[in-house]
Amino acid sequence: MSTCPWHAGHWQRLEARRARGALPHALLLCGPAGLGKRAFLQRFVRGLLCERAQDGEACGQCRACQLLQAGTHPDLVTLGYGMRKDGAQRTEIVIDQVRELSARLAMASQFGGWQVVVIDPADAMNAAAANALLKTLEEPTPQTLLALLADAPWRLPQTIRSRCQRIDFVLPAHDEALAWLRAQGVEAAEAALEAAGGNPGLARAWAEQGALARRQAVRKDLAALAAGRGEATEVARRWLDGEPEQCLWFAAQAVADEVRARAAGTPAPLASTLDDEALAGWYAFANRTRDAVRGPLRGDLLLLELLAGWR
Template sequence: MDAPPWHAEPWQRLLQRRQRKALPHALLLSGPSGLDKRAFSERLQRALLCTQPVDGDACGSCRACLLLDAGTHPDRIAVSLEERPDGTPRRDIVVRQIRTLSERLSKASQFGGWQVACIDPADAMNAAAANALLKTLEEPSASSVLILVADEPWRLPATIRSRCQRTEFRLPETEAALAWLQRKGVQDAAAALEAAGGNPGLAQRWAEQDALAQRKQVRADLRALAEGRGEAGTLAARWMDDAPEQRLWFAAQAAVDELRHRATGARTPLGSQLSTTELADWYARANRARDALRGPLRKDLLLLELLGAWR
């Protein structure tokens, strides 16, 4: 199995628990996006449903594995974001989906082994859906495993989190991340890893998407605003048209760099005229704006307000 090195420890821990027949009925896989939590979840689901596992991993050739490949295994249940009747994607997982899941888990396994259910993204469950899940978590069936995958686990109610065995995926050491990126053939791995804040999965994705050029442009835009050479409205419109959430990530990162340079007395790279307190506040506002882009607020006005405050 070509798993990233930061999966080794949590995988071995769950494998040992399975061998002791002490696997928890509910798992919460959490941590930053880009650490392949979903690949880990897929690997675990396949391993649990395979009838002839090899060293803890699915064999890939038994009947169960072939059904998994075809997406027709009757004991595997997936809950994710659905489409509305008009074809637009939902932003949340709704109570109807969780009730359907609970009903299926209340029935016996069709193959006589595990029933494996995955809710992804679990942090997208609305309040009613989360409340409906509580009963299933409190009264699990003996042969079921429920896997919740969440990039932002703090969005889940504490009552949900407390009833799950949490597996936290953390950023690997820089050397291990660089070695992995180099094996993946990422050019200028060090710069990509710095841009991604030490997250190797994001670094790989952004290197493939040439996001480093976008990062450079964001910094140039902020410098132009700080020097009075740019218009916040023009920049907000341009950012809005091209990956605004990613641009806000780079903008927040730039504010951190500005603060670091000030702390050492070095010349700041962007020449911000904000005070240190204002700069720290702007960093927090950039992160809140990035989060708010997923909601119903006017995205162009969010960007305009933030860029206006930088200038």
């Protein structure tokens, strides 16, 4: 059972639809990573396929539950990146995978109940795969549920989004998130939540991974470079060897704090010599670089260019 209090409203609405036999044929669960949408869907699917579910909750004991636990339930199909013919993992979901899925859905449910398809991450479908899925969404088979999971739903075509019942997972209220973190035993919960931008799931993961120390190190690096100390090449190397996307997140966050401090007339923590317009440009550049380091370009050169602009 989910322990995230911000799931309660979504759960009640979805369960009410299930109870009156009005489930949509397609769901789109979306929102930032860390809010538990995958755990939410797993909980719902287990209850939907369970043979003795009560109020939507799986019993955990029946044959269906045992097969789900083993990952071998014949009426649950999961579509992800998959593997290429050369054994390497794909970086997108391709049309052949969707065609295989359509052929699978043409067959009847083996347990005589629901067939469930989980596509995760749905926003990794390329254009051809998304177009192929569109036909399945337009002509759903009875008692078939397609569940799409997306951290970045805007990458999905509007034609896909418009044919799904959307469930948006948004950041909970600060007090609710903080109470949950403390209940999970997270130390320095307030600092972790601030570092994660108010995302409690991300805050818990980062606290467990020691990311708060990395956040402080990034701020020290930026302050040192602003004061003319340290070398941009050395900072770039450390960030690249650590978690470059996380370092860039913390760097952008630190610059946002710098801007707020200036606006409030309080001492700026980084003591940057850049003017307000240049700070805003560097902030945007840091976020673009965070996206770019996921791609094929050399991370060290990307970071070095960014840090050279900070100096």
